[in-house]
Structures are given as structure tokens and as C-alpha cells.
Amino acid sequence: MAEARYNEKTDKIMEETKKKAERLLKDIFGYDSFRPLQLDIIQSVISGCDTLAIMPTGGGKSLCYQIPALIFNGITIVVSPLISLMQDQVSSLQENGVEAVFLNSSLTWEKYLAAVRQIKAGKIKLVYVSPEGLATERLQGILHDSSIPVSCITIDEAHCVSEWGHDFRPDYLEIAAIRRQFPEAVCLALTATATISVRQDIMQNLQMKNPKVFTASFNRANIFLEVKPKKNALQQVTDCIRRHRDESGIIYCFSRKHADELTASLDRMGFSVLNYHAGLSDKVRADHQDKFIKDKVRIMVATVAFGMGIDKPNVRYVIHYDMPKSLEEYYQEIGRAGRDGLPSHALLLYSAGDIHKIRFFFEDSADPEKAEMLLKGMTQYASTRKCRRQLLLGYFGEVLKENSCAPEECCDNCVCGPVPDLDVTIPAQKFMSCIIRTKQRFGASYIIDVLLGSKQKRILENRHETISTWGIGAGIEKDDWFALSEALVEAGYIQKYGEYNVLVLTKDGQDALVQRKTIKLPLLLHQSTVLNAPQQKKSSNPMFMLHKKGAFVKTLGENDLALYEEIKEWRKKNADEQNVPPYVIFGDKTLEELVEKKPQSEAELLSIFGIGTAKAEKIGSQLLSIISERLE
Known part of the structure; x- marks a missing residue:
């Protein structure tokens, strides 16, 4: 009987939590429904269970700690690896009416103190910090203030805690010591890619207590996967860029030299392009990244030093000029395309010479045998004549369900049909x-x-x-x-x-x-x-064409196209005035719905994807004015 009452009480709490979460989802963030596993993870965190969530880039990881933060009484600490990511997240939250701050080296002393005063006054729900900053005496003094209860510690990009991960960072190992100082705080670890060994490392190194583990599908169905033999690489790159004219893209290179040379070549050809790698000064890297994020430059040519945690949702294509060292690295990098769920494109240029370049550095690797194993998985993906999506998902232990792979949307091998x-x-x-x-x-x-x-x-x-x-x-x-x-x-x-x-x-x-x-x-x-080999047939499938420039724009008539451009220009001007990226105001998916549905009132505006109560109050009248003028 007691157990029945306990279960009934638990069910009631879970139902109340669900209602609160759904209300916040709509009112604050402007979304009608949760993505797969989001609500399960949120309920796990709110119930006090340590939680590990493996979700693909673009799967909505941020909401899994932002909504609990709005429900908890205390603050939520978010450990994030990049200053730019913290700035974007905080700007987006503030745009939605949520009080959040970041504490890092980019702040002046006056702004740092102002943020601390807000935290101590109980006005802040989320505090973003870097892993190296978390252990500093200054931050420790703030967090141990008796007036500031810490309800949750969230670790973003949690694979960085694992030496088996592709981006191990020693600073992440210090997080466990901080966790022990706040035994009542629930721990949420988030990552986009984690093999079984990496997951075990995360749970062990963060000293998670009986954690619940949630693994979402790794399938990013909106990203078309394509591999081409590297022949006249510059021409192949420019062909892809031209298919995505006026859209944002990232090109990954193996070395700084390749990145600089390719950037110079594209710049001479008149493309809007900048480079990013560890050989540039911190100031130059920050400036280049800022221009890319704010749509002031379209193309970023970079080494792997760029992109982890980039929150830019409208990257329409990712090109690998050189082959990555592992499928984990590849998956992370292509995941920077299409975070908004719209059709996007991943192109890998593959050459046997890339294998030699990668192996040359194995001598400096801590574990050459492991490095060779990771490279083998990458070469199998690049050279397979079977469905690339099935192979990629299989590497992470996921089986693509039968008939769930639409050939025209999947990969180049599926589009072109069986190889003769x-x-x-x-x-x-x-x-x-x-x-x-x-x-x-x-x-x-x-x-x-x-x-x-x-x-x-x-x-x-x-x-x-x-x-x-x-x-x-x-x-x-x-x-x-x-x-x-x-x-x-x-x-x-x-x-x-x-x-x-x-x-x-x-x-x-x-x-x-x-x-x-x-x-x-x-x-x-x-x-x-x-060898008298048959030529590979080219696809004329209309769905394949979606991965070229502007599928939505091509469907618009003259008046709707003018409305689309006007709202887009208004968004850009608004973003420049606030010194934030355009997607912080609202994303492309919201832009498309505004043009499609043409809301005429605040109630209709609230039905638009990504527009919640705070955002409607802030910018709603201006949007409605633009739309009504076009309809007159």
C-alpha cells in the first residue's frame, strides 16, 4: 500500500513537472513541443538524478538544463569550453527574457562585479563559466556564498573529460573536485558524441552517482552526406560554395598552411572568407569568429581548432578539404551544419594521400594503435559503396531502422543507387x-x-x-x-x-x-x-536538389520574396544594434514561418516557431508592422 502511495505521489510530481516544463517551453522559448528525450532528461534532472545525455548537435541539449534552471530555486552553473558559446547562449536567453550571465576573461572588472552583484541579489538563474575558471579562488568565493544555493552543475561538451574522446581537455578533470564541494547539486553531463568507453569515462571522471543515461538517435537526417575523390580540390570546393551562394559554410583543413592557402585562393576569387587556426593571435581568431557568427563573412576556412560549441544554427554546408582523423571528429564537425533542422550538406574530399599525412603524426600520439583504429573507421566510411548513414550510425552503436533511410535525402551512394x-x-x-x-x-x-x-x-x-x-x-x-x-x-x-x-x-x-x-x-x-567502367549516374532527384542553395526561397513568389528579404534585413539591423548574431533575434526557421503564415496579431505571432511571450513583447509590434505593410 505504501509503495502504491509512493508511486502515485511520484507520478503526480512528474506530471506537475511536465506541465511546468511545457509551459516554459512555449512561453519563454516559443516552441510547441519537445524534441525526442528532452522532456525525459529534464524530468530526470529536476528529480535530482545525476544524468548523462548523449544528443546530436542540433538536438536541443541547451533546453535540457535551461528549463530546469528556471524551475530550481538556486542557480545552475554551466561549464562551457568557449567564450563565444557562453556569449551566444547568454544573449539568446536574455532575448527570451531569462536572466543569465557569464563569468570569464572577456569581461572588464566593472562588468564582472556587476554580474556578481546580480548573482548575489538572486536575480540570476544561469551562470556560464569555463572549466579552467571554475576552480579559481575568485569564482570559488562567489559560489560558496551562503546566499547563493547551487542547484545544478551542467557540463557541456562532456566528452572533453575523457582521454578516449577526440578532444580531451585536462581542465575538465578538475570538475569532479568542484562537484564534491556541492553534494546537493544535481549533475548533468551533455555531449553530442560518445562511444561506450567515452561514456564510462564521463561517468567515472565526473563521479556521477547512479546516473541515468539517455542516448538520442545520432541520425542527423537533414544533413546530406557526400564523399568525392579529391580531384582538383579547389574547383570542387568552389562548386559546392556556388551551390550554396549567400549561405554560411565551414571548410575544414588538416593544417594551418592548407587553411591559409585555401583562404587566400577563395579571397582572390571574390568569396566572403576568413581563416581560423591556432597560428593566429587570440585577438584575430576572436575577430574572425565574431564576423562569421554575425554573418559579416560567409565562409570560415579552419583547422579543428574552430567550431566546438559554435551555436550558429544556419551553417548550410561543411566541407572537409582533408580527411579527419576519426569518425568522432568527423561527426562533431559535420554536426555544425543544419543545427536549425533545415536541409544542409556535408562534403568530404577523400584522397589516399590524406591517410599518409595523418599517419605521419602517429609517432607523436600517446596511443598509435588506437589512432590507427580510429583512422580505419574513417577510411571505411570514406571508401564504402554502401549507405554512409548506416555505417556512420553503426559506428556509434545505432542501427538505422529498415525503411527509415530516404535514399534521395541520405547520401551520395543512396542517391546514385547500387554500384554496378x-x-x-x-x-x-x-x-x-x-x-x-x-x-x-x-x-x-x-x-x-x-x-x-x-x-x-x-x-x-x-x-x-x-x-x-x-x-x-x-x-x-x-x-x-x-x-x-x-x-x-x-x-x-x-x-x-x-x-x-x-x-x-x-x-x-x-x-x-x-x-x-x-x-x-x-x-x-x-x-x-x-577498365571500360560505367560512369556513375547523376541524380536529378528533386530532393537531392534541396541540398543546393535556398530550397525555401525558390518556392516564393515575388511579394513573399520581398517580405522575406525585408524581415531578414530588419533582423540583421536589429542584431547589429545589439551587437549579437542575427540568429539570437530569431533563426531561419522562424523567418520562414513568418513569411508563410504572415501573422496579423500578437496571438498569431505566438504561434510562430521560436517566438515566446518575452520575444513577442519585445519585437512583435515591429514584425507585425512589416508584415501588415506588405499585405496592404
Whole structure:
């Protein structure tokens, strides 16, 4: 009986919490419904349970601590890795009528003291801090003030606490000590990507107590996945940019040199572009990032130093000029596209040469074997002829449900359909013969260099310029040899062994070579004329075209287009006056609904996605005026 009463009481509390959360969602943030798992996470946090939430970028992680913060009596501390992210989050909250502050080195002493006075006066619900700033005596003194109860400690980008993560930061390890100082505060850890080992590290290193773990789908269905062999990379990049004319994009490069060279090339061609990497001063990096976030520059060419935690929702494309070192890194970076849920595009330019560049740095890696394992996952994704989305999700332990993958929206492989079988008997025989002639002691790169007749020092030292297979592959491009190598591995003719992926023939491979069997593989090669390969068909599917410039804009008539541009211009002017990014005023999804629905009253305005009570009171009359003038 007692248990029944307890369950009834718990259910009642949960229902009350749900109603409060839903009311705040609509009134403050202007959203009609929660995204998957948001409400579950919010209820877990409000009930006092330590919680780990793994949600994709754009999945709505921020609301999972912002709504509990508005319900808790005390303050919520948000540990965030980037000053720019803190500024964006606080600006967006203030725009919605929520009192929040950040405490970091960007503040003058006067503004810092003013923020502290607000906190001590009980006017602030959320305080954003950096992991390194959290342990300072100054901040410790503020948090331990008896008048400031700490209800929740939220750790954003929590994968940074794990040495297994792709972006480990030692400062994050100090958070556990801070947690112990506030034993009554609930802990919420948030991240967009976390393998099983990273999740275990997060829970252990943050000393979470019997945490509830929520894992949302990793599927970012609005991002179209595309991989192209890197051929005339600059042309490939500019082609993609032109498809997304006047839209924001990020281009990731392997090195500072590549980033600078590509930026200079694009600038000479008249594109709105800046660079970002660790070789620039803090002031220059901050200026470039600020201009990108505020839509004063369209394209950012960057190394991996850029973008973690960037809250810009209208990045329409991400290009990888060079291949990332791991699928975790790749997923994080493409996740910066389409945070608003609108159609976006991820393009990876893939070259076998990228693998060599990445491996060159393995010697400096703390764990070369782990680095090789991560690289293998990335190369499998880049070279697969199957659905890329299925492979990507499978890496994070998620199985894409049958029929849930719309081919026209999914990836380049799905759009183009099944790859036809190609007769590769002769080049396959050459490749496998070369493996045998070199005693099955080398990886694909070395075998291909021998086939192409290279006179590298290592080949000459091994006297492999004297074997019969040296130079017999000169009629086929290097990238095609790599594609053939991967296809032979997938088909089971050869296997990779050890840390250096040494190639060894399987029994099937030996039989095919000895018996001169015909070998047909699903393969698309660049130099297709050499092997009489069929050309890859191009898609004319209209959904594929959505990932090109302005799908919504193209649907508008003359009057609606004029309204769209006028509201967009008003948003930009308003943002400039407040010195905030345009998306802080409202995002593109809100802009599109304003044009579609053309609200005529405050009640109708409140039905628009992203416009809550505070925002309607602040800017509603101006928006209604713009719309009514257009309708007259």
C-alpha cells in the first residue's frame, strides 16, 4: 500500500513537472513541443538524478538544463569550453527574457562585479563559466556564498573529460573536485558524441552517482552526406560554395598552411572568407569568429581548432578539404551544419594521400594503435559503396531502422543507387601478384607505389624495382588502386593485419590468382576508360536538389520574396544594434514561418516557431508592422 502511495505521489510530481516544463517551453522559448528525450532528461534532472545525455548537435541539449534552471530555486552553473558559446547562449536567453550571465576573461572588472552583484541579489538563474575558471579562488568565493544555493552543475561538451574522446581537455578533470564541494547539486553531463568507453569515462571522471543515461538517435537526417575523390580540390570546393551562394559554410583543413592557402585562393576569387587556426593571435581568431557568427563573412576556412560549441544554427554546408582523423571528429564537425533542422550538406574530399599525412603524426600520439583504429573507421566510411548513414550510425552503436533511410535525402551512394559490378580481373591479378612478390609484408601504400614504378628510397633498398610487378600499374591512377584495394578487402580476397595494415591474400584470393578466375566487384573508378567502367549516374532527384542553395526561397513568389528579404534585413539591423548574431533575434526557421503564415496579431505571432511571450513583447509590434505593410 505504501509503495502504491509512493508511486502515485511520484507520478503526480512528474506530471506537475511536465506541465511546468511545457509551459516554459512555449512561453519563454516559443516552441510547441519537445524534441525526442528532452522532456525525459529534464524530468530526470529536476528529480535530482545525476544524468548523462548523449544528443546530436542540433538536438536541443541547451533546453535540457535551461528549463530546469528556471524551475530550481538556486542557480545552475554551466561549464562551457568557449567564450563565444557562453556569449551566444547568454544573449539568446536574455532575448527570451531569462536572466543569465557569464563569468570569464572577456569581461572588464566593472562588468564582472556587476554580474556578481546580480548573482548575489538572486536575480540570476544561469551562470556560464569555463572549466579552467571554475576552480579559481575568485569564482570559488562567489559560489560558496551562503546566499547563493547551487542547484545544478551542467557540463557541456562532456566528452572533453575523457582521454578516449577526440578532444580531451585536462581542465575538465578538475570538475569532479568542484562537484564534491556541492553534494546537493544535481549533475548533468551533455555531449553530442560518445562511444561506450567515452561514456564510462564521463561517468567515472565526473563521479556521477547512479546516473541515468539517455542516448538520442545520432541520425542527423537533414544533413546530406557526400564523399568525392579529391580531384582538383579547389574547383570542387568552389562548386559546392556556388551551390550554396549567400549561405554560411565551414571548410575544414588538416593544417594551418592548407587553411591559409585555401583562404587566400577563395579571397582572390571574390568569396566572403576568413581563416581560423591556432597560428593566429587570440585577438584575430576572436575577430574572425565574431564576423562569421554575425554573418559579416560567409565562409570560415579552419583547422579543428574552430567550431566546438559554435551555436550558429544556419551553417548550410561543411566541407572537409582533408580527411579527419576519426569518425568522432568527423561527426562533431559535420554536426555544425543544419543545427536549425533545415536541409544542409556535408562534403568530404577523400584522397589516399590524406591517410599518409595523418599517419605521419602517429609517432607523436600517446596511443598509435588506437589512432590507427580510429583512422580505419574513417577510411571505411570514406571508401564504402554502401549507405554512409548506416555505417556512420553503426559506428556509434545505432542501427538505422529498415525503411527509415530516404535514399534521395541520405547520401551520395543512396542517391546514385547500387554500384554496378565491374570486371577488374587484370588489375586485381596485378595487385595480388605484387603482394605475393613483396612477400606479403607491406600495406596498400607500398604495394601501390611498387605498381606505379616509384623509385622511393625504401623500394630501392628492398630491391623491389627489380621484381616483375614493378611499374606494371602505371596506366591506372593511384586513387583507383586504393579503391580497388579496399574493394578486394571487402570481397574477402585480401586481409589487413596488424598495426600497419599489412596486406595478405586469403584462400579465396590465392585461388582466384592461381586459377585465373574472373573477378567482378562493385567499383567506380575515376579513370574509367582504362577498365571500360560505367560512369556513375547523376541524380536529378528533386530532393537531392534541396541540398543546393535556398530550397525555401525558390518556392516564393515575388511579394513573399520581398517580405522575406525585408524581415531578414530588419533582423540583421536589429542584431547589429545589439551587437549579437542575427540568429539570437530569431533563426531561419522562424523567418520562414513568418513569411508563410504572415501573422496579423500578437496571438498569431505566438504561434510562430521560436517566438515566446518575452520575444513577442519585445519585437512583435515591429514584425507585425512589416508584415501588415506588405499585405496592404
